[in-house]
Amino acid sequence: xxxxxxxxxxxxxxxxxxxxxxxxxxxxxxxxxxxxxxxxxxxxxxxxxxxxxxxxxxxxxxxxxxxxxxxxxxxxxxxxxxxxxxxxxxxxxxxxxxxxxxxxxxxxxxxxxxxxxxxxxxxxxxxxxxxxxxxxxxxxxxxxxxxxxxxxxxxxxxxxxxxxxxxxxxxxxxxxxxxxxxxxxxxxxxxxxxxxxxxxxxxxxxxxxxxxxxxxxxxxxxxxxxxxxxxxxxxxxxxxxxxxxxxxxxxxxxxxxxxxxxxxxxxxxxxxxxxxxxxxxxxxxxxxxxxxxxxxxxxxxxxxxxxxxxxxxxxxxxxxxxxx
Amino acid sequence: xxxxxxxxxxxxxxxxxxxxxxxxxxxxxxxxxxxxxxxxxxxxxxxxxxxxxxxxxxxxxxxxxxxxxxxxxxxxxxxxxxxxxxxxxxxxxxxxxxxxxxxxxxxxxxxxxxxxxxxxxxxxxxxxxxxxxxxxxxxxxxxxxxxxxxxxxxxxxxxxxxxxxxxxxxxxxxxxxxxxxxxxxxxxxxxxxxxxxxxxxxxxxxxxxxxxxxxxxxxxxxxxxxxxxxxxxxxxxxxxxxxxxxxxxxxxxxxxxxxxxxxxxxxxxxxxxxxxxxxxxxxxxxxxxxxxxxxxxxxxxxxxxxxxxxxxxxxxxxxxxxxx
Numbered sequence: 157x158x159x160x161x162x163x164x165x166x167x168x169x170x171x172x173x174x175x176x177x178x179x180x181x182x183x184x185x186x187x188x189x190x191x192x193x194x195x196x197x198x199x200x201x202x203x204x205x206x207x208x209x210x211x212x213x214x215x216x217x218x219x220x221x222x223x224x225x226x227x228x229x230x231x232x233x234x235x236x237x238x239x240x241x242x243x244x245x246x247x248x249x250x251x252x253x254x255x256x257x258x259x260x261x262x263x264x265x266x267x268x269x270x271x272x273x274x275x276x277x278x279x280x281x282x283x284x285x286x287x288x289x290x291x292x293x294x295x296x297x298x299x300x301x302x303x304x305x306x307x308x309x310x311x312x313x314x315x316x317x318x319x320x321x322x323x324x325x326x327x328x329x330x331x332x333x334x335x336x337x338x339x340x341x342x343x344x345x346x347x348x349x350x351x352x353x354x355x356x357x358x359x360x361x362x363x364x365x366x367x368x369x370x371x372x373x374x375x376x377x378x379x380x381x382x383x384x385x386x387x388x389x390x391x392x393x394x395x396x397x398x399x400x401x402x403x404x405x406x407x408x409x410x411x412x413x414x415x416x417x418x419x420x421x422x423x424x425x426x427x428x429x430x431x432x433x434x435x436x437x438x439x440x441x442x443x444x445x446x447x448x449x450x451x452x453x454x455x456x457x458x459x460x461x462x463x464x465x466x467x468x469x470x471x472x473x474x475x476x477x478x479x480x
Numbered sequence: 481x482x483x484x485x486x487x488x489x490x491x492x493x494x495x496x497x498x499x500x501x502x503x504x505x506x507x508x509x510x511x512x513x514x515x516x517x518x519x520x521x522x523x524x525x526x527x528x529x530x531x532x533x534x535x536x537x538x539x540x541x542x543x544x545x546x547x548x549x550x551x552x553x554x555x556x557x558x559x560x561x562x563x564x565x566x567x568x569x570x571x572x573x574x575x576x577x578x579x580x581x582x583x584x585x586x587x588x589x590x591x592x593x594x595x596x597x598x599x600x601x602x603x604x605x606x607x608x609x610x611x612x613x614x615x616x617x618x619x620x621x622x623x624x625x626x627x628x629x630x631x632x633x634x635x636x637x638x639x640x641x642x643x644x645x646x647x648x649x650x651x652x653x654x655x656x657x658x659x660x661x662x663x664x665x666x667x668x669x670x671x672x673x674x675x676x677x678x679x680x681x682x683x684x685x686x687x688x689x690x691x692x693x694x695x696x697x698x699x700x701x702x703x704x705x706x707x708x709x710x711x712x713x714x715x716x717x718x719x720x721x722x723x724x725x726x727x728x729x730x731x732x733x734x735x736x737x738x739x740x741x742x743x744x745x746x747x748x749x750x751x752x753x754x755x756x757x758x759x760x761x762x763x764x765x766x767x768x769x770x771x772x773x774x775x776x777x778x779x780x781x782x783x784x785x786x787x788x789x790x791x792x793x794x795x796x797x798x799x800x801x802x803x804x
Contacts, residue, residue, distance in 0.1 A: 180625040238581040257562040265621040275610045283603045290596045297589040301504040
């Protein structure tokens with residue numbers, strides 16, 4: 157079994173080796189550009205870790221891992237258009253560097269390239285893997301739409317928020333792990349369990365992200381601390397605060413959400429103070445821990461020897477104590 | 481074997497039977513809206529005709545035929561955003577009726593829905609069919625990008641134009657026919673031939689479209705006659721005219737292309753007169769006939785009894801004597 161670092165370096169090489177046609181340049185250059193921006197390659201790493209846990213080989217699973225990474229980057233390319241995001245990993249987004257039409261069409265071909273990578277699988281694996289991949293892809297699109305719909309709603313129930321992050325973020329982690337298991341020939345119930353592990357881990361991961369936006373160490377957190385607060389982003393923290401706040405606290409929160417003229421620092425401090433008053437951080441950490449436990453319970457139940465599970469367990473534990 | 485009308489009615493029913501989730505509505509309603517706008521369903525009809533020619537059953541091929549139709553409509557949804565088209569079959573385009581973000585994301589999920597339909601195929605067929613589908617999809621995206629690039633170029637060589645329409649229009653016809661053949665268990669060389677038949681027919685079809693824009697019967701042609709001329713669209717006719725025109729004729733053509741203040745009718749008449757002077761219609765018809773012949777020669781070479789080929793031969797012949 158490979159270490160995470162080794163898997164990352166195998167994937168870095170695979171990304172480097174991916175050659176697209178030179179023509180038409182507007183279609184293929186953005187793919188290389190976006191894929192080369194880097195990142196931790198968490199999703200394909202998880203896929204390969206799952207394959208290895210179930211005794212399969214990285215070689216056999218590499219194309220599927222790359223398919224997941226290409227798919228993930230396709231969603232970033234299109235989401236960035238929809239979110240009008242100027243930057244991705246500190247560099248200009250594709251629609252900024254080229255234009256929206258290029259980002260639409262290059263993204264489309266990227267999704268097809270994901271399927272091309274998948275189609276290299278053995279014929280006997282293709283059908284079950286394709287089924288998981290398709291379900292995953294549909295889930296991610298649904299999650300993005302639901303997230304966009306949240307923007308125009310004043311209040312979102314916590315349950316709906318959790319379902320949104322499950323779709324938008326978590327199903328892709330679950331799908332990657334499940335595909336890795338299928339390629340290794342895992343039993344169907346174990347493939348389901350590693351998928352559930354990934355989904356629950358993904359939800360915990362997103363909740364952690366919501367917490368870090370407010371309570372992260374500014375020196376270690378990559379983004380601006382309080383960015384979600386400034387954007388009125390409906391995170392677990394804001395939604396929970398809106399649910400719990402009464403009277404003057406509710407009014408104070410509502411005032412800051414509607415405010416148009418303020419110092420950024422002041423708004424972040426004031427909303428954070430409301431969160432503190434309501435004990436939101438503790439509630440968010442509780443929710444996160446509960447999903448993390450569900451994840452680890454699924455891992456526990458999988459019928460492979462304990463030492464094979466160590467890597468994924470440690471990965472999960474590290475993910476949830478991160479400060480950035 | 482079914483008649484084209486019967487196949488169209490089978491497909492109409494299949495479109496009607498396609499049920500998408502109710503939620504999120506912005507993701508799925510546009511798919512139903514666009515699919516319900518109708519059309520001749522030429523691509524899935526060709527797929528089913530090919531299956532029947534090679535002795536396969538419509539039932540077995542129906543999901544793949546629907547995959548092709550869903551894919552085709554996905555390209556329309558995204559192309560309409562890129563082309564800023566307000567209308568599609570006389571109704572508001574998806575990005576006009578909803579917005580561009582909805583059209584991007586709904587189109588994305590539509591592409592995945594196409595793959596979901598494909599994944600219902602027998603495991604033994606999935607790999608070869610997926611390969612053709614992926615190549616087709618990539619070709620269509622490349623064709624759209626090359627077409628967009630043409631807009632900012634003063635001159636396009638005829639060969640590049642023919643390659644563009646091959647990718648943008650013809651490979652999907654070829655791909656549909658080839659997939660139909662694979663599902664029926666046709667020999668690989670016959671599957672290739674029916675694919676070539678479709679590609680050549682598709683190029684002939686597009687050249688016919690270019691001719692009809694200028695020389696079509698205004699009462700029968702669905703669109704405004706001369707629409708391509710008014711938009712300075714680089715069709716076979718304009719490209720050929722730019723290639724052949726000398727001196728004062730070239731100047732006249734160039735003047736009309738650059739003109740910003742004119743009566744629509746006058747421009748259409750003047751450019752048509754230049755085409756007539758240069759014998760462009762005859763050249764375009766010659767090119768069209770040559771691709772049609774190539775198509776029919778491929779059909780000829782296929783190793784099934786002649787009576788099984790009648791339907792596709794007649795389809796091709798009718799396609800190329802249409803007046804609208």
